[in-house]
Amino acid sequence: xxxxxxxxxxxxxTDIAVKALPEEALRHLASAxxxxxxxxxxxxxxxxxxxxxxxxxxxxxxxxxxIESPIWPGELITFGADAAALWAIVRRLTGWRILQADPTASxxxxxxxAHDTGGRIRTYDEVYNTxxxxxxxxxxxxxxxxxxxxxGMPGAPLFLGEVLECGVAAGVVVDGR
Numbered sequence: 001x002x003x004x005x006x007x008x009x010x011x012x013x014t015d016i017a018v019k020a021l022p023e024e025a026l027r028h029l030a031s032a033x034x035x036x037x038x039x040x041x042x043x044x045x046x047x048x049x050x051x052x053x054x055x056x057x058x059x060x061x062x063x064x065x066x067i068e069s070p071i072w073p074g075e076l077i078t079f080g081a082d083a084a085a086l087w088a089i090v091r092r093l094t095g096w097r098i099l100q101a102d103p104t105a106s107x108x109x110x111x112x113x114a115h116d117t118g119g120r121i122r123t124y125d126e127v128y129n130t131x132x133x134x135x136x137x138x139x140x141x142x143x144x145x146x147x148x149x150x151x152g153m154p155g156a157p158l159f160l161g162e163v164l165e166c167g168v169a170a171g172v173v174v175d176g177r
Contacts, residue, residue, distance in 0.1 A: 020052035025059040032060050033079060037128035042077055045069045054089045056080075066090055074098060083108035091116065100126060142174065153177065 021029065030046035033039040045051040051069035055062035064080030066089045075098040078086050083105040090099060090113075101109050103125075110121040154177055 020054065021059055025055075026051070026053055028058075028060040029053055029055060029062065029065055032062060033065070037130050038126070039079070041071075042067050042079075045071060054093070056082075056085050056089065064089065066093070068093065068096070075100065078102070078105070078109075081105045083112055087112040087116070 026046045030043040033043050033046070035043065042051075046053060046067065050071070051067055053059075053068075054066045055064065057063040059065075062080065064078065064082050064085040066086065067077045067079075068075070074096055076090060076093065076096045077100045078090065079102060080086060081102055081104040083101075086101065086105060086109055090096070099109070099113070106123055110123055113119065114121045
């Protein structure tokens with residue numbers, strides 16, 4: 001993301017009204033986050049749903065952003081280095097247990113949360129696996145590509161149709177299942 005102004009230069013915490021962005025603004029935020037390993041899941045849900053997003057500043061150039069989706073219940077994913085601005089949004093949201101934050105903000109954000117809630121905060125590093133070249137083609141007579149006909153197959157997840165349409169995952173059919 002481009003370097004936005006610091007939180008204190010943008011708005012006082014007492015001026016923040018936290019409300020989910022409208023659909024058009026979600027697409028602007030997706031473009032602002034860009035295409036990187038740490039943003040790919042969020043940009044996908046920002047463009048296709050379901051999610052809610054909250055920003056400080058313009059969605060096309062946010063100072064910070066917070067994204068939540070029923071795809072990852074109880075987890076908020078945040079973007080931006082300004083821990084105070086992130087906490088100003090996050091503290092107004094309910095139902096979260098996990099907060100994913102940029103390493104440049106995570107330490108200070110954990111301190112703010114612990115101070116304000118009196119809770120103990122555990123931090124973990126996030127690992128992003130990336131494919132650095134084309135995926136190898138592996139031939140196996142017991143495997144085949146999934147197709148649209150597999151959407152109604154017993155055991156198929158409800159979102160299989162979207163997965164096949166977007167081409168974001170692979171699966172295996174064994175004995176018709």
